[in-house]
Amino acid sequence: MAAADPSRPRLTTSAMIASIAAEGQRTEAAPFGHALVEAARERPEILGMTADLGKYTDLHVFGAAYPDRYYQMGMAEQNLMLAAAGLAHEGFVPFVTTYAVFASRRTYDFISQAIAEEGLNVKICCALPGLTTGYGPSHQATEDVAIFRGMPDLTIVDPCDALDIAQATHAIATHDGPVYMRLLRGKVPMVLDEYDYRFELGRAKLLRDGADVLVVSSGLMTIRALEVAKLLEAEGVAVAVLHSPTIKPLDEATIVREAARAGRAVVVAENHSVIGGLGEAVAGALLRNGVAPPLFRQVALPDAFLDAGALPTLHDRYGISAEAMARSLRGWLQHRRP
Template sequence: MADTPATTASVSGRTRGMGELIDIAGKVTEIAPFGHTLAALASERPEIVGLTADMGRYSDILPFRDAHPTRFFNVGMAEQNLIMTAAGLAKTGKIAYCTTYSVFITRRAYDFVALACAHSMANVKIFAGMPGLVNGYGATHQATEDLNMMRGIADLTIIDPCDATELKQVVRAVADIPGTVYVRNLRGKVPVELGPDYVFEVGKAKVLRPGREVGIISAGYMTARALDAAKAAKDRGVDAGVLHVGTIKPFDAKSVIEFAKRFDRVIVAENHKTSGGLASLVVEALYDAGIVKPMIKIGLVDSFFECGSQEYLEAKYGVDTPRFLRAIVDGQ
């Protein structure tokens, strides 16, 4: 039985909340897959606790709170306290799932994640909400460099799920991944993009579309953009393959190399700056393997970004589906 009820992309009387992905007509979504799956998992695992830094509504942890109120902790707007409390609970044998905005975790509590959590191999599972351009509140709330920052922490697992299907599997999987895990959380109405046969495996990239001419290597919800664009490009006579890199660290360099070898040119796409994230990892892997390929990077420039809707921001900064199509079909 599914942890989260599926629904169509349009829900009567409900507007898109802060940090929800763009509604795409005809696509199936699931509401708060993180919180509902965590609530179900906690019913099976009494050692699980949940924490937030006064962002329960906007991190989707409220289903857990409602199901397990004595195991839920709101530390207030104090991200360093959030991480330290989670680390302390982990030392008593708990598995601590903690949530707030990704930008606050990385910029305000970095040292605490590194030392109190990762250095101690603490069972802290960080679900960092609204990474990249999902948040419309501008530079103060947009974590466009979080992968670059978190990659530098040793013994930290980093996961960037594509959709509701993968996110639900990740919620369950991280309980048994040793040490601290950083997950780029998807919230609100999260699209269902991957098929029922998809299986998340930590550290393993997955070929979602074989293709013949152009290879797209993507992470996070940008994989959904890649799949949509690849389908549209097929109608224009270009057959594009898609490799989804759900785990950023440990990075599956072997699968990336094998995938890239099959194509004359490669596109790398991420909801992150093109320096320090997925694109940098792909370039490093190909260089180490002695492979040189024409490459287009779809991602964010090294800048701060303005306020606006996700639709507006993606179009302005060149990470929307039309940008993918230009890269696939025209090679630009």
């Protein structure tokens, strides 16, 4: 990843944007916006486009650095996707931002017909994936991965932290073809630098090993999985964490190899509905390859329209906080012991 230019002021994100970071956790401000600025220095074909959400997807950082390559399209997400398709036809690489609910629900047909079917180099990078806002079902994209997994030739990326987002931004900029990437925004936790991690498109990475249970995770749930692993380590439970930031194409070889370890339970953790996301993708991969772990469970959001409220409360209510996830793992592991 290219180093930041110290002569340029480092923009921060809006104070209106809530962070998912725990109190005292290390964070980086607007990692997507800053990484895109770095990528654009070497690639003049990169453009930034948004539907009235530059500040709330961290694309305003790119807009400040490259105002002549930044397009504010207004609240017209379908037009945004079509305009991006047209520019991609002319050789540009548009990075398009909006909220994940608007991309998946409102513009699906436009992405399918104008971008994916044409194999165009449009990168759709969306904030508020899963349960990362307390605004309720109108803004909670709890089924976006399920919606997009069925779209042919669309790569799907769900990075974990600030490092993952920055490295993934550079990787998808050089990838030939359409990409949907989920974004954490604002002050994003920095975790993976402690694990000698480097993002590779299409690859899952084992962050820590453990003999009792393998957690396969993506997005912010990898942060939770690592927190849970430390909590349970003190109780004598060894938790392995396999981070799968690319959901499509899934790194089946690595997942199958790790899940096949004798006697180890498998849990898939995702900030997404229990229907149609990483959990079902992993389950399908194991079934196709004849792997049957002694226990298979999912930590995921329920198949429901979720409540509005404060994120810590909602995360605990729906089972994706570190404490709630630890309770679930304890119960499952206790139940399987003789």
